[in-house]
Amino acid sequence: MKPRYRRAFFLGALFLFTIVAPVLILGASGYRYDFQTQALVPTGTLVLKSYPEGAKIRINRREGTDRTPAEIQGLLPSRYILEVNSENFRSWRKEVEIRANRITVEDQILLIPKRIAVSSVSAKEIRTFAVSPDGRKLIYVHRKNADEGESLWLFDMDRREERLLFPFDSDPGGALSVEDSIDRLLWLGDGRGAAFSVSTSRSKRYFILAVGEGEEREPPFEWTPPEGGGEVDRWKWTKTGLRLFFMQGESLYRADYEKRSIAQVVPDPVQGYALLENFLYFVTTSPPVLFRQDLVTGERTTLAELPIDPAERNDPERLVVSPRGKIALIDRHHILWLIDDVPSAAPLPVAAGVQTVLFNGDGKRLLYQTKQGIFVYHLEEGKALGGREAGSFETAVRREGTVIAPVWYSDQFHILYGAGDTVYITEIGGPGSPNTYPLFQIPGEAHRFVYHDPDQVTFLFRNRLYQADLSFGRPRSTLLGSRL
Numbered sequence: 291m292k293p294r295y296r297r298a299f300f301l302g303a304l305f306l307f308t309i310v311a312p313v314l315i316l317g318a319s320g321y322r323y324d325f326q327t328q329a330l331v332p333t334g335t336l337v338l339k340s341y342p343e344g345a346k347i348r349i350n351r352r353e354g355t356d357r358t359p360a361e362i363q364g365l366l367p368s369r370y371i372l373e374v375n376s377e378n379f380r381s382w383r384k385e386v387e388i389r390a391n392r393i394t395v396e397d398q399i400l401l402i403p404k405r406i407a408v409s410s411v412s413a414k415e416i417r418t419f420a421v422s423p424d425g426r427k428l429i430y431v432h433r434k435n436a437d438e439g440e441s442l443w444l445f446d447m448d449r450r451e452e453r454l455l456f457p458f459d460s461d462p463g464g465a466l467s468v469e470d471s472i473d474r475l476l477w478l479g480d481g482r483g484a485a486f487s488v489s490t491s492r493s494k495r496y497f498i499l500a501v502g503e504g505e506e507r508e509p510p511f512e513w514t515p516p517e518g519g520g521e522v523d524r525w526k527w528t529k530t531g532l533r534l535f536f537m538q539g540e541s542l543y544r545a546d547y548e549k550r551s552i553a554q555v556v557p558d559p560v561q562g563y564a565l566l567e568n569f570l571y572f573v574t575t576s577p578p579v580l581f582r583q584d585l586v587t588g589e590r591t592t593l594a595e596l597p598i599d600p601a602e603r604n605d606p607e608r609l610v611v612s613p614r615g616k617i618a619l620i621d622r623h624h625i626l627w628l629i630d631d632v633p634s635a636a637p638l639p640v641a642a643g644v645q646t647v648l649f650n651g652d653g654k655r656l657l658y659q660t661k662q663g664i665f666v667y668h669l670e671e672g673k674a675l676g677g678r679e680a681g682s683f684e685t686a687v688r689r690e691g692t693v694i695a696p697v698w699y700s701d702q703f704h705i706l707y708g709a710g711d712t713v714y715i716t717e718i719g720g721p722g723s724p725n726t727y728p729l730f731q732i733p734g735e736a737h738r739f740v741y742h743d744p745d746q747v748t749f750l751f752r753n754r755l756y757q758a759d760l761s762f763g764r765p766r767s768t769l770l771g772s773r774l
Contacts, residue, residue, distance in 0.1 A: 580593045
């Protein structure tokens with residue numbers, strides 16, 4: 291080899307080892323040169339997952355070649371404007387912060403279609419309705435014309451068939467007058483039965499009937515409240531058996547369809563209660579104590595003595611029980627307490643002025659509503675990087691005015707709610723401010739909507755029943771994975 295070639299080879303090798311190699315090594319170690327600070331700085335990583343997959347990614351308005359799901363490495367520490375787009379879907383946009391030697395995770399990006407499919411369920415004039423727990427049937431109240439009384443109907447949404455439930459065929463003279471009304475509906479036994487009440491000019495009548503397969507011809511059970519004409523409220527049901535629990539005054543009763551009987555469940559005056567599987571949770575009036583009772587054996591366990599003034603009885607206690615061993619209690623002063631489902635538990639105050647509370651499907655997050663909006667309390671620490679800490683709070687919706695019926699969406703990382711004449715969806719769990727989208731409007735009417743499986747919203751508009759498809763084109767098996 292000639293001397294000049296050896297010299298060029300030597301200088302090239304020297305350049306590679308002294309300049310290029312360190313840059314490659316530092317880059318592989320997570321460092322980049324920052325021209326603003328004129329220094330080598332550690333970089334961060336951005337992880338993105340979305341439904342649908344294959345969405346375009348724009349960072350600070352620059353579109354790269356990456357598509358979701360993606361792991362973008364080597365980002366300088368800074369705040370970035372992130373956009374995720376897919377055809378026929380609304381753009382998802384958020385400001386995210388990239389930190390040195392950290393992974394920023396946005397793995398629950400749900401792209402909302404530009405158009406939500408809405409279809410008519412029934413052309414009949416309907417006053418009120420209730421959807422079965424599995425979302426496959428509904429019962430509704432119908433008045434054929436102004437000269438006839440109301441009737442109760444069952445509609446099978448799979449078969450598109452309907453059947454009259456009340457007045458009963460066995461009681462041809464039991465038709466309601468124009469002044470009478472069916473004023474309460476509740477599904478029982480995980481959709482195998484229904485309870486309803488009828489207000490007449492003389493009294494109020496209460497019924498339980500079976501509506502499951504093979505049970506249509508069973509006679510209904512009409513029951514009379516034990517304490518005469520006192521108000522019957524706070525209806526609840528268990529998954530096993532057609533049994534309706536209800537309160538009359540401070541007494542808790544159970545109406546049993548199979549046994550055709552009514553019995554007081556506990557002898558104590560009760561301020562509030564909840565049911566989970568075969569267990570009853572209730573708060574006694576004075577002193578305020580939280581108990582758990584096995585409905586099969588009758589065994590009672592004291593869970594917590596509540597720091598509530600027993601002399602003040604503004605509103606009844608409201609209980610929500612999580613299958614993961616947590617109890618949320620809104621006391622008579624609207625203070626939210628979190629209690630472990632163990633003997634002698636210590637109640638933990640969470641928030642004040644609470645109106646509604648709801649655990650998500652895995653029991654790891656607690657939604658609660660106040661006059662200021664909707665908030666989420668995280669019970670467990672996120673297992674992945676970017677997850678929320680245990681005991682942390684998150685603002686999901688902050689707005690003035692009434693927020694209607696907040697409920698968890700099926701992926702457990704979005705919340706549906708109504709406000710004004712619009713149904714919205716908002717995200718939770720990730721860094722930065724959440725994205726909130728209007729889904730559809732019901733103009734000119736205070737709407738009532740019911741969200742149920744399989745990702746459908748059923749609602750009334752001008753006394754007609756409609757459904758909106760919120761599956762966004764995806765089967766339930768492709769729900770986004772749980773980050774926590």
